[in-house]
Amino acid sequence: MTAPTQELGHGRTEGPAPAVRLDAVSKVYGRGATSLLALDQVSLNAAQGEFVCLLGASGCGKSTMLNLVAGLDRPTAGTIETGGKQIAMMFQEPALFPWLTVTGNIELALRKLDRKKRKERAAELLDVVHLGGFAKKRPHELSGGMRQRVALARALAQEADILLMDEPFGALDAMTRDLLHDELERIWRERNLTILFVTHNVREAVRLGDRVVLLSSRPGTVIEDYTVDLERPRRTESPEVAKLAGEITVRLKEEVSRHGR
Amino acid sequence: MAAETAVDTAEEKVNAQIAGLDALEIQVKAKRNLPAALWGRVWPMFLAISIVLAIWEAVVLAEFWPEYVFAGPVTALGELGARLGEAEFWHAVATTMRRAVSGFLLAILVGVAVGAAVSRIKLLRAAFGSLITGLQTMPSIAWFPLAILLFGLTENAITFVVVLGAAPSIANGLITGVDYTPPILLRAGHVLGLRRLSLYRHLILPASLPSFLAGLKQGWAFAWRSLMAGEILVIIANQPSLGEQLHFARELADSARLLATMIVILLIGIVVDVLFGAADNALRRRWGLDQRIG
Numbered sequence: 001m002t003a004p005t006q007e008l009g010h011g012r013t014e015g016p017a018p019a020v021r022l023d024a025v026s027k028v029y030g031r032g033a034t035s036l037l038a039l040d041q042v043s044l045n046a047a048q049g050e051f052v053c054l055l056g057a058s059g060c061g062k063s064t065m066l067n068l069v070a071g072l073d074r075p076t077a078g079t080i081e082t083g084g085k086q087i088a089m090m091f092q093e094p095a096l097f098p099w100l101t102v103t104g105n106i107e108l109a110l111r112k113l114d115r116k117k118r119k120e121r122a123a124e125l126l127d128v129v130h131l132g133g134f135a136k137k138r139p140h141e142l143s144g145g146m147r148q149r150v151a152l153a154r155a156l157a158q159e160a161d162i163l164l165m166d167e168p169f170g171a172l173d174a175m176t177r178d179l180l181h182d183e184l185e186r187i188w189r190e191r192n193l194t195i196l197f198v199t200h201n202v203r204e205a206v207r208l209g210d211r212v213v214l215l216s217s218r219p220g221t222v223i224e225d226y227t228v229d230l231e232r233p234r235r236t237e238s239p240e241v242a243k244l245a246g247e248i249t250v251r252l253k254e255e256v257s258r259h260g261r
Numbered sequence: 262m263a264a265e266t267a268v269d270t271a272e273e274k275v276n277a278q279i280a281g282l283d284a285l286e287i288q289v290k291a292k293r294n295l296p297a298a299l300w301g302r303v304w305p306m307f308l309a310i311s312i313v314l315a316i317w318e319a320v321v322l323a324e325f326w327p328e329y330v331f332a333g334p335v336t337a338l339g340e341l342g343a344r345l346g347e348a349e350f351w352h353a354v355a356t357t358m359r360r361a362v363s364g365f366l367l368a369i370l371v372g373v374a375v376g377a378a379v380s381r382i383k384l385l386r387a388a389f390g391s392l393i394t395g396l397q398t399m400p401s402i403a404w405f406p407l408a409i410l411l412f413g414l415t416e417n418a419i420t421f422v423v424v425l426g427a428a429p430s431i432a433n434g435l436i437t438g439v440d441y442t443p444p445i446l447l448r449a450g451h452v453l454g455l456r457r458l459s460l461y462r463h464l465i466l467p468a469s470l471p472s473f474l475a476g477l478k479q480g481w482a483f484a485w486r487s488l489m490a491g492e493i494l495v496i497i498a499n500q501p502s503l504g505e506q507l508h509f510a511r512e513l514a515d516s517a518r519l520l521a522t523m524i525v526i527l528l529i530g531i532v533v534d535v536l537f538g539a540a541d542n543a544l545r546r547r548w549g550l551d552q553r554i555g
Contacts, residue, residue: 070452088452095449098548099467108463109453130279140549143286158453176282182275 018045019085019162019194020069025078027064038064040219041078048161049192053199053209055248057256061220062198066164069196088160090168094147096139102126102150103135109157125153128187145176149183156187163188165197169204178236181207185233202245202252207236212248216255224251332517341521353501354525357492360416360502364423365484371424372431372480379432380439390436393429401426401487405494416500419491426487427480434476438469471544478537485530 027039038061046052054062067073069080070089096105106122113121126132129149139147148168155163169177185208188195199205205212206228214224226248230240314334321333332340344350379385379393404422412418442465450464492504503526510519544550 072448072451089449091445091449093445095445097446097449097464097467098550099470111459111463130276130283134283138547138549141287143283145286146283154453179275179279179282183279186272 017083019048019050019082020044020046020196021079021081022065022069023079023081025065025068025075025080027061027068027073028076037219039068039075040221042215042220042222043078044213044222046194046196048194051188051195051197051208051210053197053205053212054215055199055202055205055212055252056215056220057200057217057252059220060215060217062215063166064220066166066196066198069162070164082162085161086159087162087164088155088158089164090148090151090155090166092167092170094139094144094151096147096150096154098139100138101135102131102137102139102142105139105150106154106157109154121157122153125157126150128156129153129183143176145172145180148172148180152184152187156191160193162194162196165195167198167200170199170201177204181236182233184208202249203236203241206230206241206245206248207234214248214251214255217259223255224248328516329514330516332520336517337520337524340517341524344518344521349501350506353503353506354529356500357488357503358529360419360423360492361485361488364420364488365427365481367420368424368427368480368484369431369477372428372476373435375428376432376435376439380436386436393432393436396425396429397433397483401483402490402494404487405491408491409495414495414497416495416497418495419488422491423484423487427484430480430483431473431476434473434479435469437476438472439465441472442468471541471548471550474537474541474544478534478541481533481537482530485533489526 022042022044025039025042026037029036029038042061042065044052044065054065056062064073066089068075069082070087096102097108100108103119103122103126106125107118110118110121123132123135126135129152131146131149131153134142134146139150142150151168169180172180181204184195187193197205197208209228212226212228213222214226215221216223226244228244230244234241317334321328321331325331328336375389375393379389401422404425405418408418408421412421446464446468450460455463489504489507492502493508496505496508503522506522507519507526510516510522
C-alpha cells in the first residue's frame with residue numbers, strides 16, 4: 001500500500017504519459033538569510049483521469065504546488081509538464097465575481113463561445129451542479145456550499161482536462177461536504193478529469209483519492225504515496241476508510257511532531 | 262438491472278438531500294414595508310428642519326443683528342417662494358448647473374485618464390501618487406488668482422478650478438479601487454485566462470466600481486464648492502448665476518435674498534448627494550455588501 005520515496009513517479013510508467021508531471025520542483029520564497037524553502041525537489045506524476053489527493057500539515061507547500069501547476073507562480077528549480085492541457089482551479093473561497101449573476105460568472109469562462117451557445121452551456125453546467133433554478137441569483141444570495149458548486153461549474157466550463165482544487169470544501173459543514181464529495185466523484189467519473197486535490201483532512205483524502213500523497217512540512221517533500229485500493233463509492237464513515245485514514249494520520253503526526261523538537 | 266436501479270435511487274437520494282439543504286440555507290429576505298420605511302426616513306428630516314428653523318428664528322428674535330442684516334426664516338422663505346416665479350432665478354440656476362455638470366464631466370475625463378495611467382504605470386505612480394493626494398487637500402479657492410491670471414474673468418477660469426478640485430478625488434477613487442481588487446479574484450481571473458485588456462474589462466474595472474463611485478461623490482462635493490467660490494469671485498456680465506446672486510445680495514445688503522439663495526445651494530447639494538447615495542445603495546445591494554450585523 002505504501003511506496004518508498006525514491007520510487008515515486010516510476011510506479012505508473014506502464015500507462016500512457018502522465019497528465020501532470022512534476023520533476024524535482026523546488027520553490028524558494030525571498031532571498032538570502034530570510035529566504036524560505038517551501039518545496040524541496042518534489043517529483044510527482046498524475047495519470048490521465050487519476051484523482052490525486054495532496055495531504056499535509058500546515059507549511060508543507062501543498063497550495064504552493066497547485067499554484068505552480070496553475071501557472072500562478074513559477075518554480076525556482078525543476079520542471080512542470082502538463083502537455084498544454086487546459087487547467088482549471090478551485091480555491092477554498094468560491095472567488096465568484098460579486099457583480100455578476102450566477103450565470104454571468106459561468107459565462108465568463110465561456111467567453112470564447114457565441115452568445116447563444118454560452119447561455120445553453122451555462123444552463124447545462126448549472127444543471128450538472130443542481131443549481132438550475134438559481135441562474136439569476138447573485139453569489140451573495142447563495143449559501144457557502146452553493147457558491148462552491150457555482151465555482152465548480154465555472155471550473156468545468158473551462159473544459160479543463162486537469163482540475164486543481166485547493167481545499168475547496170474546507171470551509172463547509174460536514175453534511176454539505178459529504179454531498180459535495182458525491183457530486184465531485186460523479187463529475188470526475190463522467191468527465192475523466194485529472195484532479196489534484198489539496199486537503200489537510202485525512203478522511204476526505206481517503207474518501208476521494210485514487211492516491212493520497214503525503215507531504216512533509218518545511219520544506220515540503222513527498223514522504224509517502226499511498227494507493228487507495230478501496231471500492232467506490234466510498235463513505236467517509238466506513239471502517240475501511242477509517243482504517244487507512246488512521247494509518248496515514250499516525251504517519252502525519254510523526255511528521256508534525258518532528259518539528260516540535 | 263437491479264444494481265442500476267440501486268444507483269439511480271442513490272443518486273436521487275443525493276439530489277433530494279442537496280435540494281433540501283439548498284432550500285434550508287438560502288436566505289429568506291424580509292419584505293420591507295415601503296410606506297413605513299419612507300416615513301421612517303422622512304420624519305427625522307422634518308424634525309431636523311424644524312429644529313434648524315426654530316434656532317434661526319430664536320437668533321433673529323434675540324435681535325443680535327437688525328432685520329435687514331439677518332432676515333428671519335419667514336422672510337427668507339417668502340423671498341425664496343417669490344423668486345421661484347422669476348425667470349432670472351431659473352436662468353441663474355440653469356447657468357450654475359450647466360457649469361457644474363460640464364465641469365464635473367470634464368473632471369471625470371481627466372480623473373479617469375490620470376487614475377488609469379497612474380494605477381497602471383509604476384513610474385507614474387511613484388512620481389505623481391502622493392501629488393494627487395496632496396492636490397486633494399489644496400483649498401480650491403487658492404487656485405483662483407492663478408486661474409484669473411491665466412484665463413481672465415471668464416468661465417474658463419471657473420471650469421479650470423472646478424476640474425482641478427474634482428479630478429484628484431476621482432483619480433484617487435479609481436486608483437484605490439484598482440489597488441484593492443481582492444487578490445483571490447485576481448487569482449481566479451488568472452486561472453480563467455483573463456489577461457491585460459480582458460483582465461481590466463472583466464475584473465479590475467468592475468471590481469473598482471464601489472471605490473470609483475465614492476471618488477465621484479467626493480469629487481462632486483469638491484466641484485460644487487469650487488464652483489461656488491468661482492462664481493462669487495468671477496462675475497461675468499449678463500450671466501446670472503447662484504454665486505453671482507450671492508455676491509449682489511451682499512452688495513445690496515439684501516439679507517432675505519442672500520439666505521434664499523443659500524438655501525437653494527444647500528438643496529441642490531443635498532439632492533445630488535441623495536442621488537449618489539441611491540447609486541451606492543443599489544450597488545451594495547447587488548453585490549451583497551449591505552448585510553448588516555444583527
